Amino acid sequence: MIEKIRKIIVLGGGSAGWMTAAALGKVLKNQYCQIQVIESEQIGTVGVGEATIPQIMLYNELIGLDENDFMRRTQATFKLGIQFVDWQKQGSSYFHAFGDVGKNMEGLQFYHYWLRMRALGKAAPLDEYTLSSLACLEQRFMRSMDAGNSPLSNIAYAFHFDAGLFAQYLRELAEQWGVQRTEGEVVEVRQLDNGFIRSLRLADGTEHEADFFIDCSGFRGLLIEQTLKTGYEDWSHWLPCDRAIAVPSATTSEPWPFTRATAQRAGWQWRIPLQHRVGNGHVYCSRFMSEDEATAILLKNLDGEALAEPRPIRFVTGKRKQFWNKNCLAVGLAGGFMEPLESTSLHLVQATISKLFSFFPDRNFAQSDIDEFNRQMHFDYDKIRDFLILHYHATERNDSEFWNYCRTMPVPDELSQKIQQFKANGRIFRFNNEMFSDLSWFEVMLGQGITPQGYHPMADLFPEAELAKRLEGIRSVVRKSVDYMPSHQSFIDQNCKAGKIY
Amino acid sequence: MQQPLVFIGHGLWLQMATAIVAKHLQPFGYPCIAIELPAKAKEPAAMAGGPELVTLCQMLGLPLQLVLARAQATFSLGSQYQSGDSSWFVPFGHYGLNAAAAEFEQAILQLLRLDANSKAEQFCIAALAASQGKFALAPANRPDLAEALSYGLHLQTAEFAACLKHYNQQLGVTFLSSQTVEMKYSAEGQISTLQLDNGTALPVGYCLDCRTEPAADEASHTVQLFCAQDTTVLLQQPHSSVLQTSWGWLVRLPLQQGSHWFSQCTDPTLELSHFRQELQQLTGLSEWQHSTRQQPTESQPWQLNHLRFGQAAATLDCPLYNGLNALQYLLIRWLDLLPNQSYCPATALMYNQHWQQFQSEVQDFLWLHQHPLATKTGQAFARLGRVLSTETDAIKAGQWFGLMQGLGLKPELRSMLLAHRTDTEIHQGLRQVQQQIARLVTAMPSQIDTLNRCLQQLSH
Structure with missing residues (x-):
């Protein structure tokens, strides 16, 4: 017997809350069930999830977002990848670029051919075969166009945006689609005898019942943790950073189409260019650095004048033991946190929403569905975790206690195996549903200084001269394609320029 | 060296x-x-x-x-299953015209729920072609059809x-x-x-x-195997046939000159005479070879x-x-x-x-045949009508879907992503796809013609 969900409450109105509410509103159109967001203006949002990865397009498509309008409304810029500075060692730099690297030949990934020629000292730097990397370096951008086999036909990109404006934009859309917003702070969570959540009582005395609760209350996990005591798996031994200081700064140059992550003595600093400002932050480990020192490093490394007081953020890297427990689903920071190094926070929000639609419950809340949902979420989190740990662990830095710890710490077995295998044979082994592709693994492992001793034997099938010619051809096509691209700034000016705020 | x-x-x-x-x-x-x-x-x-x-x-x-x-050899677009009065097709290819079409299988399930006369096979080019004895190699300029018409060989x-x-x-x-x-x-x-x-x-x-x-x-278990050869030529069947028996399943593989039957039983207590009797009833054949092996x-x-x-x-x-x-x-x-x-x-x-x-994914697929609701995959399908995501390509998405809907698993819950579409809209969309599939299959040659053409190419 189906017992339809009659009402869903989304608790918390940051990026996660409004992404969830907008998706539910768009899909369910308030006809299937009532959707209510409860948020309090007294409780701030973390609001630093400002960079995304190309999978965000799936969410945008789901809610039918007009991309240029969204760009204008959120002061967004385009993103073609992430530049990692000083990670392998001080003075080093590499791109983890979106999209293709070179061109696969004879069913074999390009990078095997490149490794072969590099071993012979006859390959140009990888960036010169990678459209996104080269475009980042030259600050160019365009969307894909119909250009046959040209790399211009397949440009993968994402966005940098102001998370506060993004939430506001989604709120407007969600309310148009019938989502109700209630201002108020939760003072009591009432449960049924079986432990399921029955209602939320707000400070104004009103009580709000629902069948299904989506906890977007951030790190504290008001429903999933404080009420349901779900438990948290702490990963700080692998991802030891536990603090961040965030501050916006004035724009001093045209925006770059990439995020920059610069390694610091006990963590790293992000720089995210938006149209109206630059988002900055310093993620660090409090065991190895004080807040004052972290703030000083951040402020010293700003390109422009700080536009607000630095804001401290505390967190513990890890994940909930269950993302969905009884009639409560944790989305965003309430579900787990893995720091913004690869811009995966909003992706995980979107992945949770997508799985929610696949496993959409009725009031019986079948435990087998919930178990499978949790299994899939754990898989996503664990694979992303390993990819993040790679950045810290595979380093030559020995200039601080923090890096000595990261370099020598034990890592999860699967990551250790991946690294060993790459070192031995230049191969990357992954399951179908892992989020990061073999190209991502390749770029980061190589960028972090892991040098493979071999490559796929099939790369030897081309005679050296023939392969050199082909690689040169690919390099030349990438060069010409990048030359064709307009500057990032002029593309924004022509398509999605936002109004001035500051 | x-x-x-x-x-x-x-x-x-x-x-x-x-x-x-x-x-x-x-x-x-x-x-x-x-x-x-x-x-x-x-x-x-x-x-x-x-x-x-x-x-x-x-x-x-x-x-x-x-x-x-x-x-x-003959071509195989999948397997035609028969269990009592019900029959269904498990294709190698996908349902619909576009493998990536969002929620297409969900739309089919929604239609099946409302219209008892509809069958999932109407929306699968491989299933429809197989039922009409048709088979064609997809043209090089239609990679979309190549996927829908994925085929194997007997x-x-x-x-x-x-x-x-x-x-x-x-x-x-x-x-x-x-x-x-x-x-x-x-x-x-x-x-x-x-x-x-x-x-x-x-x-x-x-x-x-x-x-x-x-x-x-080594930890192994004994299985009893049965096989028989049949002279009946089944070139009008570009598919395997799978019949349910009291102990499991009986599979028939058609070749160019006759066909072969196979069955396996993991229950060591069943008597041979029981098998032989039922096999003869199902196939009309009396000459069955029997062997045992360790799995x-x-x-x-x-x-x-x-x-x-x-x-x-x-x-x-x-x-x-x-x-x-x-x-x-x-x-x-x-x-x-x-x-x-x-x-x-x-x-x-x-x-x-x-x-x-x-x-584990193949074993899950095999186990579904015996006890659909004892597997996580079967349970999820029976609740949500969804095939759980798989980490390898051992079993194709069309095979999972075809088998589970054929086994009679009917999802309790509807797709939320289709919640904003009316039943009429869904029916209309599906009917359009059905008509396109029917047109494509009408234009396809029979397996016999395709086989003859291939064999003639070789002799030239």
Whole structure:
């Protein structure tokens, strides 16, 4: 017997809350069930999830977002990848670029051919075969166009945006689609005898019942943790950073189409260019650095004048033991946190929403569905975790206690195996549903200084001269394609320029 | 010169493994030696391979026409199931016209819920073509159709093995025969040499072991096998047939000149007379061959330089799933990782983990046939109408969906992503797809015409 969900409450109105509410509103159109967001203006949002990865397009498509309008409304810029500075060692730099690297030949990934020629000292730097990397370096951008086999036909990109404006934009859309917003702070969570959540009582005395609760209350996990005591798996031994200081700064140059992550003595600093400002932050480990020192490093490394007081953020890297427990689903920071190094926070929000639609419950809340949902979420989190740990662990830095710890710490077995295998044979082994592709693994492992001793034997099938010619051809096509691209700034000016705020 | 790759085993599995590996590695200077051992049990006379087999033939450069001619092969778009009064089709290809169409299967399930006369097969080009005896190779300019019309082959096992042996000989593989083979190990536990019954000691780089017989001390269970040959020619059926019996399933594989029946029972308490009686009732055939075998277990097929691929593939081999498909997976995956060529324990470890995942997905698929609601996959489908995401490509999405809806699993819950569409909108959308599929199938040739054309091409 189906017992339809009659009402869903989304608790918390940051990026996660409004992404969830907008998706539910768009899909369910308030006809299937009532959707209510409860948020309090007294409780701030973390609001630093400002960079995304190309999978965000799936969410945008789901809610039918007009991309240029969204760009204008959120002061967004385009993103073609992430530049990692000083990670392998001080003075080093590499791109983890979106999209293709070179061109696969004879069913074999390009990078095997490149490794072969590099071993012979006859390959140009990888960036010169990678459209996104080269475009980042030259600050160019365009969307894909119909250009046959040209790399211009397949440009993968994402966005940098102001998370506060993004939430506001989604709120407007969600309310148009019938989502109700209630201002108020939760003072009591009432449960049924079986432990399921029955209602939320707000400070104004009103009580709000629902069948299904989506906890977007951030790190504290008001429903999933404080009420349901779900438990948290702490990963700080692998991802030891536990603090961040965030501050916006004035724009001093045209925006770059990439995020920059610069390694610091006990963590790293992000720089995210938006149209109206630059988002900055310093993620660090409090065991190895004080807040004052972290703030000083951040402020010293700003390109422009700080536009607000630095804001401290505390967190513990890890994940909930269950993302969905009884009639409560944790989305965003309430579900787990893995720091913004690869811009995966909003992706995980979107992945949770997508799985929610696949496993959409009725009031019986079948435990087998919930178990499978949790299994899939754990898989996503664990694979992303390993990819993040790679950045810290595979380093030559020995200039601080923090890096000595990261370099020598034990890592999860699967990551250790991946690294060993790459070192031995230049191969990357992954399951179908892992989020990061073999190209991502390749770029980061190589960028972090892991040098493979071999490559796929099939790369030897081309005679050296023939392969050199082909690689040169690919390099030349990438060069010409990048030359064709307009500057990032002029593309924004022509398509999605936002109004001035500051 | 690289260390030799030595293959041991017999029949089709040995030839297949040798062909795949020799084709790919001989150019790198690996000498390939195949040691043919006597078969302890007779190989089944016929087999069914999925789309991977066709891809493999292309990869080897074996012309399809040649395989069709030599191995008396026919095409297979999937399997037609029959259980009591109900029947359904499990295709290799996908439902609808676009594999990536969001929620298409959900729309089908929604229609089935409202309209008892509708069938999922109406929205599957492979199923519709199979029901009309039609088969065509998708044109090169229609990659979308190639996926929808993914096909496998039914083959005579011995003839296909002979074809592959000839291929291997042309590649320069050395063939040796021996009654026995004894492995000698190095101090590190690697196989250093293989000793044949004539005293020859062969040095080994990698030993690709295609034997299927489990050792006596291994956890294995006994299965009873039945097979029979039928002279009825079924060229109007470009598919396998699967009938439900009181103990499991009976599979029929049509070849160009007759067909072959196979069944397997894992219940040792059932009496032979019971089987024979029911098999005769179902097929009209009285001549059934019976044998028993041990179903092995193998979760760590890559151990140092010993690759126990035959043993691993045999864990899944049964009338509903040919172990050759698993053997192919093991080989291709190994080639993809192979080693340049220093042994990396992490690689072997990850390889074995992937194999366990593959094995578990196939076992789940097989288990669904017996107890659909005892599997997580079946439970999720019965609740949500969704196929759980898989980590390997062992079973195609169309196969999961086709089997579970055919077994009568009806989802309790509707797709939320279709919640904003009315039933009328969904019906209209589906009917349009149905009409397009019907038009495409009408224009397709029969399997007989396609087979004749292929065989004529060979004779020219």
